[in-house]
Amino acid sequence: MTTKNKKLLLFDGSSLAFRAFFAIPNFDTFVNKNGLHTNALFAFHSMFKTVLDKEAPSHALVAWDAGKTTFRTEMYGDYKGGRQKTPAEFREQMPFFNVMLDAFGVSHYGLVNYEADDIIGTLAMQAADQGFEVVIVSGDRDLIQLARPNIRVDITRKGVSQLEPYTPETIDEKYGITPQQIVDMKGLMGDSSDNYPGVTKIGEKTALKLLHDYESMEGVYDHIDEMKASKRKENLINDKEQAFLSKKLARIATEAPVEVSLDDIVRQDIDVQALMTFYKDMDFNQFMSQLLDKTDNQDLLSEDWEDVDYHYLSQADQVSAELFSADTMALYMENLAKNYHEGQIEMVAWGSKDQIYVADANFILKQADFQIWLADVDKKKVVYDAKRSQVMLSKLGLDFAGIQDDVLIAGYLLTAKDLSKDLAELAHEFGIDQLAFDESIYGKGAKRALPEDQETMASHLARKIAAIWQLQSLTQDQLASNEMLDLYQDLELPLAKVLAQMEIQGVRVDRKQLETMQAEFDVKLGELENDIYQIAGHDFNINSPKQLGKVLFEELELPVIKKTKTGYSTAQSVLEKLQGKSPIIDYILDYRQLAKLQSTYVAGLQDFIQEDHKIHTRFQQTLTTTGRLSSADPNLQNIPIRSDEGRKIRKAFIPSHSGWKIFSSDYSQIELRVLAHLSGDDHMRDVFQAGQDIHQSTAMKVYGVDSNAVSKNMRRNAKAVNFGIVYGISDYGLSQNLNISRKEAQSFIDAYFESFPKIEDYMDRVVQEARDKGYAQTMFNRRRYLPDIKAKNFNVRSFAERNAMNTPIQGTAADIIKFAMLAMDKALKEKNLQARMLLQVHDELIFECPEEEVPVLEDLVPEIMASAVDLSIPLTVESSYGDNWYDA
DNA sequence: CAATTCACG
DNA sequence: ACGTACGTGAATTGA
Numbered sequence: 005m006t007t008k009n010k011k012l013l014l015f016d017g018s019s020l021a022f023r024a025f026f027a028i029p030n031f032d033t034f035v036n037k038n039g040l041h042t043n044a045l046f047a048f049h050s051m052f053k054t055v056l057d058k059e060a061p062s063h064a065l066v067a068w069d070a071g072k073t074t075f076r077t078e079m080y081g082d083y084k085g086g087r088q089k090t091p092a093e094f095r096e097q098m099p100f101f102n103v104m105l106d107a108f109g110v111s112h113y114g115l116v117n118y119e120a121d122d123i124i125g126t127l128a129m130q131a132a133d134q135g136f137e138v139v140i141v142s143g144d145r146d147l148i149q150l151a152r153p154n155i156r157v158d159i160t161r162k163g164v165s166q167l168e169p170y171t172p173e174t175i176d177e178k179y180g181i182t183p184q185q186i187v188d189m190k191g192l193m194g195d196s197s198d199n200y201p202g203v204t205k206i207g208e209k210t211a212l213k214l215l216h217d218y219e220s221m222e223g224v225y226d227h228i229d230e231m232k233a234s235k236r237k238e239n240l241i242n243d244k245e246q247a248f249l250s251k252k253l254a255r256i257a258t259e260a261p262v263e264v265s266l267d268d269i270v271r272q273d274i275d276v277q278a279l280m281t282f283y284k285d286m287d288f289n290q291f292m293s294q295l296l297d298k299t300d301n302q303d304l305l306s307e308d309w310e311d312v313d314y315h316y317l318s319q320a321d322q323v324s325a326e327l328f329s330a331d332t333m334a335l336y337m338e339n340l341a342k343n344y345h346e347g348q349i350e351m352v353a354w355g356s357k358d359q360i361y362v363a364d365a366n367f368i369l370k371q372a373d374f375q376i377w378l379a380d381v382d383k384k385k386v387v388y389d390a391k392r393s394q395v396m397l398s399k400l401g402l403d404f405a406g407i408q409d410d411v412l413i414a415g416y417l418l419t420a421k422d423l424s425k426d427l428a429e430l431a432h433e434f435g436i437d438q439l440a441f442d443e444s445i446y447g448k449g450a451k452r453a454l455p456e457d458q459e460t461m462a463s464h465l466a467r468k469i470a471a472i473w474q475l476q477s478l479t480q481d482q483l484a485s486n487e488m489l490d491l492y493q494d495l496e497l498p499l500a501k502v503l504a505q506m507e508i509q510g511v512r513v514d515r516k517q518l519e520t521m522q523a524e525f526d527v528k529l530g531e532l533e534n535d536i537y538q539i540a541g542h543d544f545n546i547n548s549p550k551q552l553g554k555v556l557f558e559e560l561e562l563p564v565i566k567k568t569k570t571g572y573s574t575a576q577s578v579l580e581k582l583q584g585k586s587p588i589i590d591y592i593l594d595y596r597q598l599a600k601l602q603s604t605y606v607a608g609l610q611d612f613i614q615e616d617h618k619i620h621t622r623f624q625q626t627l628t629t630t631g632r633l634s635s636a637d638p639n640l641q642n643i644p645i646r647s648d649e650g651r652k653i654r655k656a657f658i659p660s661h662s663g664w665k666i667f668s669s670d671y672s673q674i675e676l677r678v679l680a681h682l683s684g685d686d687h688m689r690d691v692f693q694a695g696q697d698i699h700q701s702t703a704m705k706v707y708g709v710d711s712n713a714v715s716k717n718m719r720r721n722a723k724a725v726n727f728g729i730v731y732g733i734s735d736y737g738l739s740q741n742l743n744i745s746r747k748e749a750q751s752f753i754d755a756y757f758e759s760f761p762k763i764e765d766y767m768d769r770v771v772q773e774a775r776d777k778g779y780a781q782t783m784f785n786r787r788r789y790l791p792d793i794k795a796k797n798f799n800v801r802s803f804a805e806r807n808a809m810n811t812p813i814q815g816t817a818a819d820i821i822k823f824a825m826l827a828m829d830k831a832l833k834e835k836n837l838q839a840r841m842l843l844q845v846h847d848e849l850i851f852e853c854p855e856e857e858v859p860v861l862e863d864l865v866p867e868i869m870a871s872a873v874d875l876s877i878p879l880t881v882e883s884s885y886g887d888n889w890y891d892a
Numbered sequence: 893c894a895a896t897t898c899a900c901g
Numbered sequence: 902a903c904g905t906a907c908g909t910g911a912a913t914t915g916a
Contacts, residue, residue: 630908642910817901
């Protein structure tokens with residue numbers, strides 16, 4: 005018999021279930037239909053399944069503590085004393101862990117008088133003796149004492165989502181001791197969570213030092229007389245008894261009277277039916293459908309979704325106006341390409357609740373009745389992704405009108421999540437779990453393709469229509485009760501059409517211009533490369549942070565400023581600190597900048613120039629957490645401007661007609677103005693109303709000096725603090741930005757809040773509101789949910805708090821420019837202007853127009869942008885124009 | 893596919 | 902002590 009496939013997984017059920025409970029602290033959002041809390045079950049399930057899939061053990065057991073008292077309590081009455089009572093929300097979930105485990109085909113076991121640890125220790129040693137590979141998973145670091153050459157101990161980190169593996173090697177690296185010495189360490193230092201004392205004043209550092217010198221606790225006491233007189237020595241002597249008791253308590257039993265043998269814990273097959281029932285009982289809809297997709301157990305599908313009836317149309321005589329007579333119908337057009345400017349519509353489905361039609365796209369899109377229906381504004385359509393539908397039809401020259409609802413946009417507003425990849429993801433988010441994921445129908449990656457038989461796809465599309473139909477009423481109800489209908493109907497839904505037009509319009513790019521730059525950059529890059537190799541003494545890949553790190557920090561022995569998880573950091577901020585230490589640094593900085601421009605922009609953009617000499621980006625309307633747009637394929641919201649070299653790339657962006665101009669208008673300081681409005685800060689308002697320099701006046705306030713006494717440096721610092729405020733300030737972040745100490749940064753922040761008390765009040769208020777309601781919101785009721793705002797972990801919680809401060813500011817600014825875009829679109833049409841809106845870059849709108857329209861836009865655009873919404877602070881807009889984006 | 897880096901607001 | 906400034910997308914390396 006080979007030992008190769010013998011692998012035992014031992015799961016510390018008690019510690020992991022408890023940790024799972026605290027991994028999802030907002031447990032009130034995890035309740036099933038019977039009112040049972042499910043957060044611990046949910047988190048435990050996620051990690052358990054991940055580990056089971058990853059380790060694929062032949063044998064597995066989940067160990068539980070069997071009761072409150074154990075042999076350890078006999079030795080020490082206060083063992084694990086002082087612990088808080090188990091929360092009722094956790095206790096009620098306990099019976100269901102084993103139900104889950106039974107369904108997974110994994111055994112579980114508890115032993116009277118012993119802890120889960122002892123069961124694990126005993127079985128681990130038995131299995132290791134028999135040549136098993138053993139993996140132990142626990143949330144309790146004490147278990148690392150069990151690590152051996154073929155026993156690995158994985159300890160959870162960050163809730164339960166990550167595991168840190170411990171082997172004899174890693175323990176040696178981290179602590180410099182063997183696994184067997186862990187009990188000596190625990191004995192000396194004690195354990196506050198298990199409530200045993202160890203030796204007074206000895207913590208981890210001291211315990212390790214003593215063990216390094218004397219190997220074991222016995223060794224320490226054998227040599228106690230040789231130690232110099234000290235408080236520590238006294239403590240060691242006084243606490244000797246306690247220390248040996250603690251060591252005993254820390255030692256995990258490896259010969260507990262465990263009644264199960266390795267043969268008893270062979271892993272069984274998953275009981276699909278039992279698991280489905282468990283998922284259903286717990287309302288774990290997402291897992292249910294994953295299981296369905298995996299097992300092909302379509303017969304487990306519930307309710308009247310079992311077979312969604314549809315008519316498949318393939319002949320002209322099957323199509324008539326009658327098919328399109330309903331007032332409102334759902335419409336879905338499948339195009340497998342993520343970028344809908346590419347690919348083609350493969351199949352179309354439409355219909356209402358009880359009448360669903362599906363047809364091949366090639367056929368139906370040519371039918372007059374279908375085209376008439378599409379263009380009829382009075383025939384309402386409910387879609388998933390209006391912009392996508394609009395663009396695809398427009399490319400075919402088909403008119404599309406009467407969009408009543410877009411369930412993607414509605415879903416995005418309700419969840420602030422990106423659900424644009426797959427309708428099934430949106431459906432599942434709203435508890436509709438009878439729709440398969442596209443991945444299970446079309447495959448993924450290179451294997452993504454149309455299914456072989458048409459019926460599979462047709463039925464999938466019919467189900468999508470059913471899902472859209474159901475989602476419409478669900479989302480409309482929720483939007484109404486969240487008071488988000490205005491945001492949806494008056495802003496996002498009409499905006500989809502405007503964005504579609506902008507994408508279709510595209511922006512013209514001069515390829516020649518880019519080609520010339522490319523040749524120039526190639527020469528410069530070649531020169532820099534040579535200079536760098538010369539100093540390094542050999543060739544290497546400068547683009548590889550790993551290789552570059554080796555050259556800089558090992559070969560050239562430059563000081564290490566910062567490390568990443570995988571090695572030395574070679575980020576720009578680090579390199580800048582090394583400037584002057586070696587001439588190679590300046591060359592690398594130049595090389596980096598040029599290589600970035602070359603690959604991403606000069607060369608990269610050329611790949612997106614279409615036959616019409618234009619680039620058609622996609623504005624993603626349902627992606628960001630704050631309500632901003634994003635731009636992709638390619639991203640036209642991050643075209644270089646900050647460096648002189650990079651800015652020249654904008655020369656390639658030109659009007660699509662000769663004699664036309666590029667016209668650009670941007671809001672100045674929109675986020676700070678929004679902050680002034682939302683906080684009601686009098687001083688800030690006065691500054692903006694008087695049209696003064698906000699950073700200058702912030703500097704005056706914070707430093708308490710006159711306008712003429714504000715130095716360049718003072719203004720720079722004030723500007724950084726203003727930015728920091730908008731981001732949700734932290735002393736650490738500000739210190740990084742200004743390259744000052746944290747202490748100095750903190751005193752800046754204190755001075756700022758002293759000068760602007762209303763800003764501080766406002767920040768406190770939004771964080772408190774996020775804690776109370778669970779979300780932050782913009783002026784126009786856009787929400788961002790922040791479940792981590794109550795996290796125990798400082799970093800996780802702080803991040804959520806900064807989000808709470810930043811989201812209303814960034815999000816309201818995003819709302820404002822969206823309103824401006826709608827108004828601009830309307831104004832251009834009403835005034836019959838030829839000017840076209842091309843791009844939006846967060847606080848900036850870019851147009852192209854005939855030269856004679858420039859004077860019109862110079863008045864119109866600022867007027868419309870400034871009056872897009874009503875604020876207590878004036879919005880100011882600056883405009884410019886030129887023959888290309890650079891000159892504008 | 894994750895990690896690192898860097899372009900923009 | 903903790904170790905991040907907010908929001909994005911794309912290129913590259915290397916497992």
